[in-house]
Amino acid sequence: MYATNYHRASSVEDAVKLASSNDEAKYLSGGQTLLPTMKQRLAAPSDLVDLRHVSDMKGISVSGGSIRIGAATTHAEVAKSSEIASACPGLAHLAAHIGDPHVRHMGTIGGSIANNDPAADYPAGLVALNATIVTNKRSIGADDFFTGMFDTALEDGELIVAVEIKAPSKSGYAKFPNPASRYAMTGVFVAKHGDGSVRVAVTGAGSDGVFRQADMEQALASDFSAGAIDGVTVDDSELMSDIHASSAYRANLVKVMAKRAVAAAG
């Protein structure tokens, strides 16, 4: 790891100010992506602004169907929250299956979505749930936030403060984990919303990151059952092909995981 300067932020304003004082500064949340990248010398921020002590960015609140998760809330906290488990069980399940217990104790929702790894779990959840990403400057809808592989709508120095979700009437997530890394080789999140619409978001498979599967959304809106997906054909031309799986294999996984997610949503 190259040398860096560590700063501990005490508030949202403090964090933004610390980060803006140097071009090469980066926010450090759980560090479960950034520190391994720095150890490999693939990133060399001059300054690190630690977000773990910013109390406004931590914790979960649920009231009247509105869920707010602070950006520095860990995967373990989301996984074990009884409020999330009842308001949005699919999201609790998703968080409980990220990496391993040690990664979940440190890694955070804000860090995961800021990084937007094409195989990360949260992007699928937030897109299917039509979440709103709240930053220090504005609110961004999930459809507009995830702009491509490792790419987001965040501007330089913009800080994610929280994620807001309207509790869906049904939610389910199923992933086929890469047996070595546990990242999604394909993960599908299915959410049925209060107005009857259904959103299906896929991670791990798309060659440009998370995407929505419109044909499945239509089929499930009229019949919310695993069988409704049988007739849908998944086009593999935009899917990833790598040493882990071909695009055709992933296309099949999209369908299988979508069915499991619907079954889990009940």
Add this chain to the structure above:
Amino acid sequence: MANVSMTVNGRSVSGQCEDRTLLVQFIRENLGLTGTHVGCDTSQCGACVVHVDGKAVKSCTMLAAQADGSEVVTIEGLASGGELHPVQAAFREHHGLQCGFCTPGMIMSAVDMIQRHGGRLDEKTVRQELEGNICRCTGYHNIVKAVLDAASKMGDGTKVAAE
């Protein structure tokens, strides 16, 4: 340079290190506690697991400066008065180690797992929860047996204590 102070195994310690110093380096090199191991440089093996403020974390994936002000427990902090911790005793009893390289991380992870699940641990859960710990020689069978045995001996009391 960072001035870092923390409680390690119940003892207040402080020291100076570079801001980029990993917690595991601080523990091994500044404090001389070499029971915590480094088995990879990709944050995947779990040989470096310690407890920070009561939670199992990979000390190779945290800066010492991040742990400033925290309470840290390493493998050296488990035994008390010459008595092995029940998880250590179970690993010995069930032949849960061969070369022992992964063992400190395995044991710290197991203690964390038992604290979180108490008497409700079953084999499937133990295997799932060992996802972040890699052993290259024992095979996981005896490790799982040791964790289950320790969990049943430690009983439900641990669950209450942890919450």
